[in-house]
Amino acid sequence: xxxxxxxxxxxxxxxxxxxxxxxxxxxxxxxxxxxxxxxxxxxxxxxxxxxxxxxxxxxxxxxxxxxxxxxxxxxxxxxxxxxxxxxxxxxxxxxxxxxxxxxxxxxxxxxxxxxx
Amino acid sequence: xxxxxxxxxxxxxxxxxxxxxxxxxxxxxxxxxxxxxxxxxxxxxxxxxxxxxxxxxxxxxxxxxxxxxxxxxxxxxxxxxxxxxxxxxxxxxxxxxxxxxxxxxxxxxxxxxxxx
Numbered sequence: 001x002x003x004x005x006x007x008x009x010x011x012x013x014x015x016x017x018x019x020x021x022x023x024x025x026x027x028x029x030x031x032x033x034x035x036x037x038x039x040x041x042x043x044x045x046x047x048x049x050x051x052x053x054x055x056x057x058x059x060x061x062x063x064x065x066x067x068x069x070x071x072x073x074x075x076x077x078x079x080x081x082x083x084x085x086x087x088x089x090x091x092x093x094x095x096x097x098x099x100x101x102x103x104x105x106x107x108x109x110x111x112x113x114x115x116x
Numbered sequence: 117x118x119x120x121x122x123x124x125x126x127x128x129x130x131x132x133x134x135x136x137x138x139x140x141x142x143x144x145x146x147x148x149x150x151x152x153x154x155x156x157x158x159x160x161x162x163x164x165x166x167x168x169x170x171x172x173x174x175x176x177x178x179x180x181x182x183x184x185x186x187x188x189x190x191x192x193x194x195x196x197x198x199x200x201x202x203x204x205x206x207x208x209x210x211x212x213x214x215x216x217x218x219x220x221x222x223x224x225x226x227x228x229x230x231x232x
Contacts, residue, residue, distance in 0.1 A: 004158075031217065033219070033220075035222075041224050042120075042224050043222045045219045045221065048217065048219060050217060056219060104161055106161075107159050107160075
């Protein structure tokens with residue numbers, strides 16, 4: 001399977017714990033995005049990487065959230081001291097820089113986080 | 117604040133009906149509007165629209181953009197039960213000061229249910 005993969009697919013944690021999610025983009029894609037989707041809402045942009053550089057962060061990304069893409073390949077999203085309001089689906093997407101200004105973002109299956 | 121608003125929020129129809137989904141937007145640095153279909157998993161790409169008045173078609177689905185009035189519609193003719201899904205509208209915005217990357221801002225989605 002050469003699509004975007006995310007692990008784990010589901011995570012249940014207790015409030016106050018730290019969690020880390022991983023995203024493996026399509027191999028030739030140098031752009032990587034994280035989104036958060038809560039029930040009944042569309043995805044909300046969190047952050048964007050071009051290669052290893054984090055170029056854009058939403059103000060939704062509080063200081064408890066951190067994302068990395070150390071070698072410009074896979075990315076991790078860590079949430080510290082989780083709160084119940086963090087419960088959501090966390091989606092990763094990747095795209096290439098070939099062609100015009102917009103290149104289709106391919107989404108992974110998401111990681112569903114439940115904070116008890 | 118950038119916003120993308122979809123209507124209706126939910127729609128229930130019978131097979132064979134035609135439906136029209138609406139998307140209005142107010143964003144900065146607009147570049148294109150996209151429609152996605154989401155079925156209990158990651159969104160899948162349907163259309164990208166960049167120019168006003170040019171209809172895009174794919175089978176029973178079609179979409180058009182009005183950049184003057186800042187809205188788009190997605191039409192589905194002869195609906196089938198397999199069309200049941202959440203339909204997401206998203207606007208691609210170029211980040212201010214940059215021309216090579218941007219982000220997607222999504223609407224809240226329209227839940228379409230097609231009964232046999």
